[in-house]
Amino acid sequence: MRKLLGLALLASVLLSGCTIKSEEVNDKAVEKIDDEKEFVYAEIIEDGHYAPVIEIGYPSSILLDRVDNQIERIVLNFESQDAELVQARLDETKNQQLEYHGKVISTFILYDFVETEDTISLIAYANRYKLDSDGFVDNIYTYVFDKTTGNLLTDEEILALVELDIDQIVRLMKDIQSANEDESMKGRIDYQISQESCSTDESMYDMCESLVANNRFFVTAQKHLVVALEKTWIKTDVLDPEAVYYTLLEITSADR
Numbered sequence: 001m002r003k004l005l006g007l008a009l010l011a012s013v014l015l016s017g018c019t020i021k022s023e024e025v026n027d028k029a030v031e032k033i034d035d036e037k038e039f040v041y042a043e044i045i046e047d048g049h050y051a052p053v054i055e056i057g058y059p060s061s062i063l064l065d066r067v068d069n070q071i072e073r074i075v076l077n078f079e080s081q082d083a084e085l086v087q088a089r090l091d092e093t094k095n096q097q098l099e100y101h102g103k104v105i106s107t108f109i110l111y112d113f114v115e116t117e118d119t120i121s122l123i124a125y126a127n128r129y130k131l132d133s134d135g136f137v138d139n140i141y142t143y144v145f146d147k148t149t150g151n152l153l154t155d156e157e158i159l160a161l162v163e164l165d166i167d168q169i170v171r172l173m174k175d176i177q178s179a180n181e182d183e184s185m186k187g188r189i190d191y192q193i194s195q196e197s198c199s200t201d202e203s204m205y206d207m208c209e210s211l212v213a214n215n216r217f218f219v220t221a222q223k224h225l226v227v228a229l230e231k232t233w234i235k236t237d238v239l240d241p242e243a244v245y246y247t248l249l250e251i252t253s254a255d256r
Helices: 083-099 155-162 166-180
Strands: 042-045 049-051 066-069 072-077 105-115 119-129 134-146 190-195 209-210 217-219 225-233 244-251
Touching: 042 083, 049 166, 066 105, 066 190, 072 225, 083 105, 083 119, 105 209, 105 217, 119 217, 134 225, 134 244, 155 190, 155 217, 155 225, 166 225, 166 244
Parallel strands: 072 105, 190 209
Antiparallel strands: 042 072, 049 066, 105 119, 119 134, 209 225, 217 225, 225 244
């Protein structure tokens, strides 16, 4: 399936790339492997170049700045069973991107990492595309670890930490999508907002917006929840019916 760049923030605060934030110290935090480094850091394997903001896909998106054609090794600087599994996944993705590097634009970077009193969260970003082609493959990977045990938090544990539930998130998805829709597009696209998946009935909706199936949350320094969403076409009579657009939605206290 083809995927088009649609990485955006529809809330008021823009995530800053690879910014380390720590407000409080947890004396019971999982032990670092290397005390001189952060809990999550990146080593550049292949240098890239700055990619200017461009709008592709989702109307009225605020697309994030990024570094293209850069390959990084993302390192989890702590030990746990879950950290070992996630490290293996990150290394596998990095190696896959390296195979394409030099043939097409190929990127894998640590987009953001935040440490709070309770959590260690990260966002990794990958893309592949040719400059002379409209084909664009991208993906985002989000993980939230318990800072004391080093293990991944479940969706339920993350939602309890930020005092939200899925029903609230779906409601906010609808409100924020409506508030941020470009005036020129209002009424032209009918969105179905869903927790998991959408109906395929083309007579009712044009596009589906749903939560990414797995690893879909990120916790900011202010303990706001960032939700990874994806938009897919339900209608088939569009230019690229298989396109997937990714969105990062930050839910602040003002949104509730």
